[in-house]
Amino acid sequence: MxxxxxxxxxxxxxxxxxxxxxxxxxxxxxxxxxxxxxxxxxxxxxxxxxxxxxxxxxxxxxxxxxxxxxxxxxxxxxxxxxxxxxxxxxxxxxxxxxxxxxxxxxxxxxxxxxxxxxxxxxxxxxxxxxxxxxxxxxxxxxxxxxxxxxxxxxxxxxxxxxxxxxxKKAMKKEKMKSFLHSEEVKEMARFAGEIGIRGDLLRELRFKWAREKFEDSEFYELMERMRQEGKEPEVETEILEASESGMEGVNVDDDDDKEVSLPKRSGKIKYNIYGLDLSKPKWSEVAEQIHERGESIWPKEPKPISGKCKIVTENILSLQGDDDPAPLISEWKELQQPTRVDWIGLLERLKEKNDQLYLKVAELLLDEESFETDVRDYSQLVAANAKLNQFDAAERIINKMHEKGIVPDILTKTTMVHMYSKSGNLALAKQTFESLRSQGFQPDRNVYNSIIMAYVNAGDHKSAESELRILESNHSKSSEDIYLAVLQAYAQQGDPAGAERIVNRMSFAGYQPSRESLTFLVEAYSRKGHPDDARKHFDDIIKMGYKPDDKCIARMIQAYAQKNYLDQGLSLLLQLEKDGIEHGPATYSVLIDWLGKLQLIDDVEGLMKKFNEKGISPSLDVHISLCDMYSRVGQEKKALQALGVIEANKEKLSSNEFEKVIRSLGAGKFWKDAERVRDLMIDRGFTPSVDLNMSLQASRMFDSNNKKPSRKLF
Known part of the structure; x- marks a missing residue:
């Protein structure tokens, strides 16, 4: 015993x-x-x-x-x-x-x-x-x-x-086994398996739950024993030798039974958790508020759909993205008398069927009183439309917020920055970005990346670099792709100094020079007309073990073409061919433009055969170069043939390309064609330069007097 x-x-x-x-x-x-x-x-x-x-x-x-x-x-x-x-x-x-x-x-x-x-x-x-x-x-x-x-x-x-x-260990082990196979633990393990938890993690969780049940059981058993000890104190017993009388039973004296209870506590119980006194009356009010808020977060189950309402629901789900759901939604509302949870259930089913229909119905419900619209509903709808590049719908929802006096929250404004940057609306992107800053919110790296790309797409690479500096001052850094985008912007503008600054910033951020960054440096110096500096970075690419691609070779040849260094250009091509580095259409395009300016027609036509041999269609730049060459040498038929291809792709021409075509036609005395191309340029929204207009006016005057115009004008 x-x-x-x-x-x-x-x-x-x-x-x-x-x-x-x-x-x-x-x-x-x-x-x-x-x-x-x-x-x-x-x-x-x-x-x-x-x-x-x-x-x-x-x-x-x-x-x-x-x-x-x-x-x-x-x-x-x-x-x-x-x-x-x-x-x-x-x-x-x-x-x-x-x-x-x-x-x-x-x-x-x-x-x-x-x-x-x-x-x-x-x-x-x-x-x-x-x-x-x-x-x-x-x-x-x-x-x-x-x-x-x-x-x-x-x-x-x-x-x-x-x-x-x-x-003791054996008993605990046996008791632990009983808890492992208890119904509560099995139910929790079954639920964990349904939500995707498998393998070792599921076994660990099941053992953890069983151990918690085991500890709770031991705790309550200990408390029960303490209660019983306080109620009936343990009596000290002395074991004596058995009586010779062979007594088989023992009578219990009721007078000897004593019950002792724990002393009653005086005063109020105080609950202190981490130094916080939860026994104060204000915490009861907080508990009631939490309970009320919990009812709104975890509402009741949606009403069952039956009868005619079920038919209307099926009709709503069968709608297409172009259909108007408003009549069926009104009928469904009258039949179901829905609350917010019913609307959300319908929206979830629509989202599984058709995204476009879901967005339409969700936008209709913003004005529905029973839907109980809040700011988060607007934010989610704006984000969903922006994700699908439906910027007009997102703008419409934002305007609704302003009309109802709802101030967009931080999440909505963050989505707006991403949306405006993606759509190329730099002004609204800047305005929303500054609004975030004015509210004391520190934008994260993703927001900075969006506004930087907005500046890059708008051609404002200096502002993009300024935002990069601000991001770095906040002890953060952007991704390598963003640095390369800003570097590319400087390269396309022919700004080698800015490109070098970005490369240095990349080095400080921990990004080592790569083939992409060095290629952009070659392009920057090429556009600036510095072939020696471009060649230095070109050689760095080869020293690092990379093979320059076709675009990089084309930029290097273009740098020599600007200075008319024909020997250096041909020497580079021969050296690359010797090293097994082949060049492609981009390099051929630059060579055609360079040789066309030198009016080496046979060499140009020989390069054109390269395109036919490789089965590649010449780019629009090649046709512009051919139009320029044939116009200047007076081969009208071939010039007009190239011009036809250019006019068919007029939507792809830039302002500088338009002026190059007009000047080449003027140099070949094709005045009517030059004026027609200028009209196309104006229709595209470009404004011809003053020098170009004066050249065309002078050509008309010389043509009316049957005089040969001076080619120096072009």
Missing amino acids: NLRNFLFRIPINKASRRNGRVVSWSYRQISTTRCVTPVFYAADTSVKNSITPMAHSLFYRFIHAGQETVSSGGKGIVSVSGDSEDDDNAVMNEFLSRFVWIMRGKLTEVYTDADKNAIDAMLRIIVGKVVEMNMQGCLDQSSVSHEFSEDLWNTVWEVSNVVLEDM
């Missing part, structure tokens, strides 16, 4: 007294486990008398499934019955079985010359004394006898502690 109480900490809530003495029962009277006397039982009466019937079973191992603990909802009273005694016997049998197994090994190590019978005799004496002390309630080191040596008692207590610890 004492060993079981020590293991499970179960208090004795009631004790029986008779004639002022505590009465106990002998083990033979209460044991229901059949014990078989071992065959090696000694004949020595001194040993036999010291062995109780409990010791007879110490060499036979009994298997039990674990102890049933007192539940948190029980009465808390442990009655002395046959079942409890069975539990005691099972615990004692398990303890002695483990104890004998370990102790036998200890004795065998010390007494190497002793045979099996001697070891068994020693074990009977040791175990008999342990059982006797347990029956007397003296199972501790303070009550040891002098029958054994101090070393032997130390070994006994060491083995006992090991056995008790192993039994």
Whole structure:
């Protein structure tokens, strides 16, 4: 009994007294486990008398499934019955079985010359004394006898502690298994599997949930025991020898039963969590507000759709993106009488079917009172339209917000910056970006990237570099693609100084020089007319182990063409061909333009055959160069043929390309064609330069007087 109480900490809530003495029962009277006397039982009466019937079973191992603990909802009273005694016997049998197994090994190590019978005799004496002390309630080191040596008692207590610890672990393991297979843990594991959790993570979570249930169970059992101990204090019991009268029952005196309750707390309970006093009245108001807000966040389930409303719902879902959903939405509203959760359910179904229809219906619901529109609804709708490049619809929703006096939140303004930058509306992008700053919001890297790209697309590369500096001052850096976009803008403008600054910024940001960045430097110096600097960066590309692409070679040849360094250009091409680096259409286009200006018609036509051999159509730049060459040499038919291709692609021409074509036609005395191309230029929204208009007016005057116009005008 004492060993079981020590293991499970179960208090004795009631004790029986008779004639002022505590009465106990002998083990033979209460044991229901059949014990078989071992065959090696000694004949020595001194040993036999010291062995109780409990010791007879110490060499036979009994298997039990674990102890049933007192539940948190029980009465808390442990009655002395046959079942409890069975539990005691099972615990004692398990303890002695483990104890004998370990102790036998200890004795065998010390007494190497002793045979099996001697070891068994020693074990009977040791175990008999342990059982006797347990029956007397003296199972501790303070009550040891002098029958054994101090070393032997130390070994006994060491083995006992090991056995008790192993039994506790075994019981916890069995209890943990029961929680692993409990319905609550199975339900949570099933739900985790449904949402996509698999493998080791699912096993870890299931073990964690079972451990939490196990800890909660132990905690509530401890609290229940503490409550019972406070209600009926444990009575100290003394185990005496069994009376010779063979008493089989014990009467319980009701006068001896005492119930003791915990003292009542005076004052209010204070709850302090991390230094915060939650017992103040204001926290009750906060709890009510949280509850009210929770009802709006987690609303009730949508109403069931049935009858005619179900038919109307199917009709709404079958609409196409170009159809008007307003009539069916009105009918559905009258039939269903929806709340916000019903509208959201309908929108989710529409979103799965048709994105365009979803956006139309969502925009209609912004004006619906039962939908309870908030700022977040506007923000999500603006973001959805901007993602699909429907900028007009997004602008319409933003205007609705302004009409209703709704101030866009940070998320909406961030979406607006991305949208305006993507659509190329630099003015509105800047305005929204500055509005974010004025509200004290620090834009993140994505917002800065959007406004930088807006400046780049608008040709304002200096402002883009300024935003890069601001982003770097905030201890952040942009992506390599953004740096390359700004670098490309400087290269296209022919600004090598700005391009060099961006490359240096990339180095400080941790981006090493690459083929793309060096190619843009070659382009910047080429457009500026510095072939030597361009060649330096061109050679750097090769030194780094890269092969320059066709565009890079074309830019290098163009740099030589501006200075008319024909020898250097041809030498570069031969060297590249020797190194196995081939050039393509872009290089051919630059060579045709260069040789066309030199009026080397045969060489140009030879290069044109390269396009036919490779099956590549010449670009628009090639036709502009051919028109210029044939116009200046007076080959009208071929010039007009090239001009026809140019007019067919007039939407792709820039202002400089228009002027180049007009001047070449004027140089060939094709005045009417030149004026027609100028009219096309004006229709495209470009304004001819003053020099070009004066040249055309002078050509008309010379033509009316049948005089040959001076070519210096063009």
